[in-house]
Amino acid sequence: MNISEKYKEIRQATIDFCSHLELEDYSIQVVQFASPAKWHLAHTTWFFETFILKNYLDNYKEFNPNFNFLFNSYYNNVGSRILQTNRGNMSRPSTDSIYEYRTYVDTQMQVFLKTISDKEIINLITLGLNHEQQHQELLITDVKYMLGHNPIFPVFNDNYALVHGKNTSVERVSVAAGIYEIGHQGADFCYDNELGVHKVFVNDFIVNNHLVTNGEYMEFMESGAYTDFNLWLDEGWSWVNNNTINAPMYWHKMDVEWYHYTLSGLQKVDRNAILCHINYYEANAYAEWKGMRLLTEFEWEIAAGQLNWGPRWEWTNSAYLPYPGFTKENGAVGEYNGKFMSNKMVLRGASVATSKNHSRPTYRNFFNPTERWQFTGIRLAK
Amino acid sequence: MNISEKYKEIRQATIDFCSHLELEDYSIQVVQFASPAKWHLAHTTWFFETFILKNYLDNYKEFNPNFNFLFNSYYNNVGSRILQTNRGNMSRPSTDSIYEYRTYVDTQMQVFLKTISDKEIINLITLGLNHEQQHQELLITDVKYMLGHNPIFPVFNDNYALVHGKNTSVERVSVAAGIYEIGHQGADFCYDNELGVHKVFVNDFIVNNHLVTNGEYMEFMESGAYTDFNLWLDEGWSWVNNNTINAPMYWHKMDVEWYHYTLSGLQKVDRNAILCHINYYEANAYAEWKGMRLLTEFEWEIAAGQLNWGPRWEWTNSAYLPYPGFTKENGAVGEYNGKFMSNKMVLRGASVATSKNHSRPTYRNFFNPTERWQFTGIRLAK
Amino acid sequence: MNISEKYKEIRQATIDFCSHLELEDYSIQVVQFASPAKWHLAHTTWFFETFILKNYLDNYKEFNPNFNFLFNSYYNNVGSRILQTNRGNMSRPSTDSIYEYRTYVDTQMQVFLKTISDKEIINLITLGLNHEQQHQELLITDVKYMLGHNPIFPVFNDNYALVHGKNTSVERVSVAAGIYEIGHQGADFCYDNELGVHKVFVNDFIVNNHLVTNGEYMEFMESGAYTDFNLWLDEGWSWVNNNTINAPMYWHKMDVEWYHYTLSGLQKVDRNAILCHINYYEANAYAEWKGMRLLTEFEWEIAAGQLNWGPRWEWTNSAYLPYPGFTKENGAVGEYNGKFMSNKMVLRGASVATSKNHSRPTYRNFFNPTERWQFTGIRLAK
Amino acid sequence: MNISEKYKEIRQATIDFCSHLELEDYSIQVVQFASPAKWHLAHTTWFFETFILKNYLDNYKEFNPNFNFLFNSYYNNVGSRILQTNRGNMSRPSTDSIYEYRTYVDTQMQVFLKTISDKEIINLITLGLNHEQQHQELLITDVKYMLGHNPIFPVFNDNYALVHGKNTSVERVSVAAGIYEIGHQGADFCYDNELGVHKVFVNDFIVNNHLVTNGEYMEFMESGAYTDFNLWLDEGWSWVNNNTINAPMYWHKMDVEWYHYTLSGLQKVDRNAILCHINYYEANAYAEWKGMRLLTEFEWEIAAGQLNWGPRWEWTNSAYLPYPGFTKENGAVGEYNGKFMSNKMVLRGASVATSKNHSRPTYRNFFNPTERWQFTGIRLAK
Known part of the structure; x- marks a missing residue:
């Protein structure tokens, strides 16, 4: 084309x-x-x-x-x-x-x-x-x-709920310790923040091929996790309490059942579908509760070829910072990425809302750790 | 009808x-x-x-x-x-x-x-x-x-500026001291806050038949009034400074000329037209600057028959409080007026935006002293 | 002297x-x-x-x-x-x-x-x-x-609780309608806001010689008054809800008993002592609940000679505004009173904390309707 | 001992x-x-x-x-x-x-x-x-x-200004690319956040042995840096503008000279003394202006043995995150460090206010990027 x-x-x-x-x-x-x-x-x-x-x-x-x-x-x-x-x-x-x-x-x-x-x-x-x-x-x-956030929960499109994807594999992937190259290579398009190919050393790690499901997250909720300060980062705990959070964004408990708003209107939460609309604090607390952890963005990039990824942006435990040798472009387009490199966490992968041909293993997305209106998810590692 | x-x-x-x-x-x-x-x-x-x-x-x-x-x-x-x-x-x-x-x-x-x-x-x-x-x-x-407040100042209707009214008289009206009856009488519609006809004693007073014009207010502005604390109520002075106010609402200085937004778009301010979009603090400061004062709502009602009123709601120096014998109606419509009787000032008269047949001398409008998005004006007395 | x-x-x-x-x-x-x-x-x-x-x-x-x-x-x-x-x-x-x-x-x-x-x-x-x-x-x-507001509630002075005064009379006082003179007369000291002797017309009214007690106010509380919006001014209702108020300032419920902080430390609330530390919204809601009302400051001044007053500043239903003919003094001392004449309510009388020889029937105190750290009380009329 | x-x-x-x-x-x-x-x-x-x-x-x-x-x-x-x-x-x-x-x-x-x-x-x-x-x-x-922040700038102690340290060397230190070990080793005390010895790969880098001086920072100020958005991270630029910042904390311009508050009172800024009281945004902007960069915390730890460090906590370009294998201690002391691992940047070294025997090359201090009341400084690298 x-x-x-x-x-x-x-x-x-x-x-x-x-x-x-x-x-x-x-x-x-x-x-x-x-x-x-x-x-x-x-x-x-x-x-x-x-x-x-x-x-x-x-x-x-x-x-x-x-x-x-x-x-x-x-x-x-x-x-x-x-x-x-x-x-x-x-x-x-x-x-x-x-x-x-x-x-x-x-x-x-x-x-x-x-x-x-x-x-x-x-x-x-x-x-x-x-x-x-x-x-x-x-x-x-x-x-x-x-x-x-409209109290009458309008339907945008009956066939566009976007949140029903399911895991197709429950295996784990192992990666051996060693030096790996990180960053975009080749002539295809990438953003300036992916450039500066560089080596990192990573330890052995094991990572789930599947993403956390609604049902798994409900267990976390039912265990009282939103009231157990030991699971939360300090700022996350403040966020939970200042906003009286007790569930992912868009979830509403009606009588005894959880429903969530989708672009096809309010629907019952499917326990087998992949969780979304949680923020970094929730992802981190969930991992803590499971006795596991999130990947760093480097581990993610190294393992990407072996993982099923795509339906949910995945929170990593990496802050959004420049790669070694990062240089902003001149002029206005230099404002595209570099100036946001503080107080953001990196997300890797893509989501069901990502445009066609707009994802690759080196892509670095980033948001404030409080935000959850993107189609974000959790992948666990150890 | x-x-x-x-x-x-x-x-x-x-x-x-x-x-x-x-x-x-x-x-x-x-x-x-x-x-x-x-x-x-x-x-x-x-x-x-x-x-x-x-x-x-x-x-x-x-x-x-x-x-x-x-x-x-x-x-x-x-x-x-x-x-x-x-x-x-x-x-x-x-x-x-x-x-x-x-x-x-x-x-x-x-x-x-x-x-x-x-x-x-x-x-x-x-x-x-x-x-x-x-x-x-x-x-x-x-x-x-x-x-x-749209930066492109759209025109609502070319023939609907609403702010060009002029005074037709510059006489003063005198009222003699004495006991007068205040409040709505007769069978016509009125709000509950106008009821409870009661007597008040007022002293002699003299009141302008005309309202303050844009040109007169510009003199006040040009005298440095917005930076002279002695003219302002304490809360008014805070309002001026916290919001860096230096002119009525909708006024913009472009080069050396004042323009104001009207429903027919941005127009040059006409010095002879009647001022509007000022709040109680500004009305009060203007009166102070002139060595005069605002009317009380009782004085206004007594003098109304002799005044040209109608183009601008007029700020009075009366707080919005119940008349003696005021009683709320039962049920929801009892919430219409009574519950707002704190921290509001009374406006009397009507405005160019008031609907046909919706004004009378006993009508009590009320707003917070900071508000100025109504078509408000100033009448002076002493 | x-x-x-x-x-x-x-x-x-x-x-x-x-x-x-x-x-x-x-x-x-x-x-x-x-x-x-x-x-x-x-x-x-x-x-x-x-x-x-x-x-x-x-x-x-x-x-x-x-x-x-x-x-x-x-x-x-x-x-x-x-x-x-x-x-x-x-x-x-x-x-x-x-x-x-x-x-x-x-x-x-x-x-x-x-x-x-x-x-x-x-x-x-x-x-x-x-x-x-x-x-x-x-x-x-x-x-x-x-x-x-110190969590350990320190004692300032064991003999200085200040809140134990009791009513000595439960009569009612009647005042006949007519024209009365308001404002300070004579050569003794007064503030500029008391000057400008002027006539007002008041209707017949009846006023309690006694002030509301802690026990009476508890009945109001126990009736669910703090959750009944019909009793409250709109701004008062917001104040109650935004601050989750359910009792006068300094009151703490410990098990089933009410205690209040006094300058002699935490003490059990005495039902027979005169209530204090309520704001205008609470005073107004209490009067509404009783089917009575507060006095205007003019009624208060007229009746003062027949009333037992002194232990509590009494909220009136008058906004703090200038008397006819009020003029500020020149220079800095002119800032003493006049510039506060917006969004304040008048209190009349004095309190247990008022200095010796610092009260008189024409004295006008004033506070925001939200404030209640003064020794304020309620007198009812109709 | x-x-x-x-x-x-x-x-x-x-x-x-x-x-x-x-x-x-x-x-x-x-x-x-x-x-x-x-x-x-x-x-x-x-x-x-x-x-x-x-x-x-x-x-x-x-x-x-x-x-x-x-x-x-x-x-x-x-x-x-x-x-x-x-x-x-x-x-x-x-x-x-x-x-x-x-x-x-x-x-x-x-x-x-x-x-x-x-x-x-x-x-x-x-x-x-x-x-x-x-x-x-x-x-x-x-x-x-x-x-x-007291307007009379009291003297705490005449002999305790704390800010007069000067650089003793202006050499640069080179470090060769390779795998290095990071983290505390040995039996001496360290915090839990220093544990988990692990390998990192770093590229070649060169780092100044000296810290930025007041004089050098004044050149940055005089170049108009506080009004040049291109030098600043997006959040830093907001911080500068929302707080109208134009100098390090405690600096005051009196006529044409810069003074700063020290614990010995207001003193003229010494151009040769080492800069302090700047935050991460300022450190980062200064490095940008110089065409250089801050060290990562790993680079710092690797180079520490060859550097003169101690008078100023040094901002690194590393977010405060757990080392691989980090585990919180059980119970309350587990709250010491781990829960603060979001939206903080790491500082390395020590400061003139650090207690005796309370510093080591593996020590990780951390603050919000906006904070500057610590004795913080800037070391440049490339």
Whole structure:
């Protein structure tokens, strides 16, 4: 697939997901970290307009000069922007005008794509497409957050619950101690944070091929784990108590049964399905309770070839820090990853909400240890 | 006009205003005190469903059992409800379904209205209609707040700026000391907080027939008033400093000129037009600066017959407290007014956003002294 | 008693109270509104230094130039000052040096007092002495707050519980409707907020000569009043719920008995003693529950001559607002009262903690409706 | 030195430091993370009473049953405790009674120490003594914080500025790539977080033998670094802006010169002295500005033998996480380290405030990346 076809396919995937939204769903922001769908649609378009069309297309005429202020996410190098908390305050520009913006930019991009061969520009466009795929996953999880916090639990799509995957293997995988190479190799796309191939020494370890299930996690809950401080990191214990947490996100006990909100509405929790929507503190406490532990991100990368992974982002016990020799790119795209390297934990793998062709063994995702609105899961090791 | 015609006219006025909204404008909540348009549409309908149809119409079938939770505002007697801050989190129910709700309730109300003669029920319906008129004004001011805080300052309606009224008289009115009767008399509708006719003694006073203009207020600003603590109440001074206030709400200085957001978009401030969007602290500080004072609500009511009033709600120097002999009504409608009688100041008169036939000299409006998103103004006395 | 003797007596009373403190008790600030004892000692001294000695005593040498910043309370006209919340952060200046400051200023004041006859200066000194008396009461209540929130409930003084007063009469007093004069008359000292004698019209009313007792209030509690929203003002109901209030301040249920912290330590609540430490919302809810009401401050002043008052400050149903014709004094002392005239309720009478000769029927005290660390009580009327 | 002598020496060192305090200095808490001196004195004593005397001394009689509630820091296994923010609210128990508590416990400990030979108990006592030494350092930094935030900048001790150390070497140290062993070996005391000797692979690196000086940091400041977002981690940039930071903690610009608060009072900043009181974000930004980087904690440990270290705790670029094979100890002492392993960065080395014999190359200190009240510094590498 050439870059022009890739562009069309990936941009279309965003719109396909949105086709299930009501017009009212596009503008709402329920919580700071979850942006409105309208904002995702505009921001991913803004990326191509700002970094490609404005810089490289002769005589490009900006769609609307306000949009840089409205749809810049966090690029300080590209000027001031509205506060993240205010993204949901904007009824205007209308959703229609955002779709017009997409069409306008896509049309010009297609013209431009036919003419270019400059490797650096193609790399930047490829970054833009990977950026769009990241936002596709956020779009799904942000929509789920909005609808899942609506007291009437609306159905997004009857055939799109996303949480029913099951383990197909219960074996364990053994890895021998030694020096291994970590980091992305080869010419394919990767983010700057995966670069800097380097050696690490790891000890022998054994890791489960399967992920923790809802039923296993219920046992943890039923054992009183949410009230046993000995299982929790200090900040995790504060989080549990300050927010009176007693179950994964989206779980509701109705009479004696646990239900959880899915994009297909409220459903009974399936004990055999793979657990999701837990944060690092919960993952860590569960491992503690089992007398096991989480993998480091290095162990994960080494073992990945032997593991069934993919349905859930997996919390590792590695803080998100630069690889040796990490260097930020120049200018605004250098803000993509490096500046977030504090107080985040690394997740490895992918999730049911990850876009097609957007995962690889060296991929490093990262979130605050408190967050659980992604499709996160637990893999145990020792 | 009979009750059935009144019902139709007042209910229609709400929809007429909303006809200028984009669909995206219905669901957004920018700040706790300003509710989404969709919520106003539903809540005023909920009032008739809850207090009339459910109680008095045989075999009435509730439109949707979730709506009591979603659209109850503050009536503890009618059950639990979502938090006021969360009203803007609900993309669903859709705007269309809220309009269906209105049609459903209006249809049943029209059937019901043809059959009733019970005075008490008619009074309750009249309360519901006055309640709807109050929400019409809030709808205007809440929409203005939402659009006026959008960085692109959208135009709601080109012919609906609402802020250009001018004074037609600059005389002063004198009132002689003596005992006067305060409170609503006669059979017409009024709120419970206007009842309890009682005597008050007032001293001689003189009051301006005109309201303070933008130009007069600019002189106050230019004198450095926002940085002179001697003019301000202690809490007002904190409010000014904590929020770095230096002008009325919606005013923006662009180069050397003041502009303000109106429902017709950003416009240059007209020095001759009547000032609005100032709070009690600003009104009080302005009076202090002029060596004059605000009226008490009693003085206002006594002088009202001789004053030009109507374009701006006027801040008085009276706290909102019960009249002698005030008694709450029984049940939920008793929550209408009485429970707000602390830390509020009384406003008298009406405003350009007040619905037709919804003002009278005994009307007592009330807001926190910090609030200024209503069309408020200043009248001076001594 | 001449001004010099008065000065000596009143200044000494502050020190007498402090003689029961441990050195550790002088510097702690537990909550923003309660200042450390050391601060009270210094601030009352600062008043005389700033407003008298610096202005009127030739060649007066300031004790310490830092003290204006440290011990100014809220007089914007006298320069910047530390934040009220930071008063408890200062271990230094030491308590000893504050006592030296008092001695230094008192010595110079005594010299100065012998020479003066200027009426205006004497009035200012009298204001300073009344100011000191107000701080004496705050000193008592602030110390009680600090010790009463210490988990070991220390005894301040075995013979100083302050809360055991009982009613001596249960009659009711009737007052006839008519015009009455309100406000301070005569040449004795009063605050500026008592001035502006003016007429008010009041209706007939009946008022209890006795104050509500602990036992009566327990009945209110036992009736479930703290969970019945119908009894509460809207802001009061929020206050109850946000702070999970179910009893007056300092009350603790131990097994089945109620105890309360007093300055003589934890003691069993005496059902016959007069209730104290309730706020305006509680006073108002209690009156509502009894089917009665609080007095206005005008009714209180009119009836005062026939009432037993003194042991508890009594909440009225009047907001703290200026009397007709109120004018602030010029300069810093003009900040004494007027600028607090918003969101406060008036209390009338005095309390067991009020200094000798520091009460009169026209005295207007005022606090936020949420506050209850003063020795406040309830008198009912109808 | 035997355990009894060690106990005496270390316990005495705490008291020696406190001998310079005024009585008023013992009880104040200015900020949540800095505890009052009185609390440190009591808490370190509580450790011996709780973990040694109550468990192992027959017929031991607790000094005061309230003290477990008052002076437990964060040991959930030892019961409930007062909130950390409330430690400064307690004027009582008095400082004298805390000294009595120390004497009481020390007397019994000395009796007990003479009788014991049980290795496990001796280890626990050794842990208690190391715990006391950690609190000695916190005591110094907490006292500095309290006095350094007092607007009159009191002198603690004229000969105890602590910040004047200078570099004695400007060489660089090279380390060759390879596998190295990390973690504490041998029988001497160490914390549980240092255990689990394990191999790591490190690349070649070069590291400065000297620490960054005040003068070098001033160049960074003068270059506009505090306003250049490209130098900062995202959370660091928020921290700078939310707190309007433009210099290290305790620095104040007076006219054109920088002064900083030291325990000997305000002093002019010496450009040649070693920088301190910067946080991880500042350390990281400085390294970025220099085109260099911080060491990882592993690199630091490997190079330690060739480095001059000691005057400043050095920020590393390692998150505080468990070593492979880390296991918490059973019971309350298991809460010592492990539960803090999230959102902290590791510091290595020691500081001028570190107690004698309380440092070693494997020691892992850890703080939030925002904190800078410790004597922290910067060492650069590449």
